[in-house]
Amino acid sequence: MLALLPARARIAVAVSAACATALAGCSGGGGGSSPSASPTLPTVSRPADGALITIKDFAFHPAALTVAPGTKITVINKDAATHTVTATGDKAFDTGQVKSGQKVTFAAPARPGSYPYICTIHPTMTGSLTVR
Numbered sequence: 001m002l003a004l005l006p007a008r009a010r011i012a013v014a015v016s017a018a019c020a021t022a023l024a025g026c027s028g029g030g031g032g033s034s035p036s037a038s039p040t041l042p043t044v045s046r047p048a049d050g051a052l053i054t055i056k057d058f059a060f061h062p063a064a065l066t067v068a069p070g071t072k073i074t075v076i077n078k079d080a081a082t083h084t085v086t087a088t089g090d091k092a093f094d095t096g097q098v099k100s101g102q103k104v105t106f107a108a109p110a111r112p113g114s115y116p117y118i119c120t121i122h123p124t125m126t127g128s129l130t131v132r
Contacts, residue, residue, distance in 0.1 A: 050074060050105070053127070055083050055098065055119075060127035069131050071108040077101065083119045085127070093117070093129075 050072030054061045056079060067073065075085050077098045085106075086094040092109040109115060112131045119125035 051108075052076065053085060055079055055085075055125075058122060058125055060085070060117075060119075060125060063126070064128045064130070066130040066132060067108045069108060069110045069112060071131075072105050073108055073129075074103060074105045076103045081122070083121060083125065085117055086120045087115045087117045087129070089116070097121075 051065055051067050051074070053065060053073060053075045055075065055077045058079060058081070065073070075095055075098055077083055077100055080100050082097050082099050084095055084097055087109075092111075092115050093106050095104045095106055098104050108129060108131050110131075115129040115131065117127050117129060
């Protein structure tokens with residue numbers, strides 16, 4: 001059937017078929033076992049034995065965290081700048097300087113209550129830790 005078409009039409013059909021096959025393979029819709037073209041982004045999950053505070057874009061994430069007394073809290077700094085996680089008032093906890101890319105861990109206070117905290121280097125960065 002294809003042989004009955006003029007040469008130019010046969011080329012167009014062949015190119016169309018090749019393009020359709022290539023696109024189906026790239027999109028994963030071809031039914032094959034080709035891997036997805038989407039990149040896998042690294043994730044940081046909550047530590048199994050504690051909680052997580054991420055510092056990014058000059059903010060604490062989450063800004064408010066509730067934990068049990070003595071919970072291990074991991075702080076990860078994803079900013080280029082150095083930061084701290086320092087309780088205000090009685091200074092119940094202080095990570096010291098957490099450099100870019102660094103991870104530190106501290107224990108939540110044993111006494112239940114609300115503990116506001118700041119970055120002592122950038123005091124407009126604020127957060128709150130509630131211990132219950």
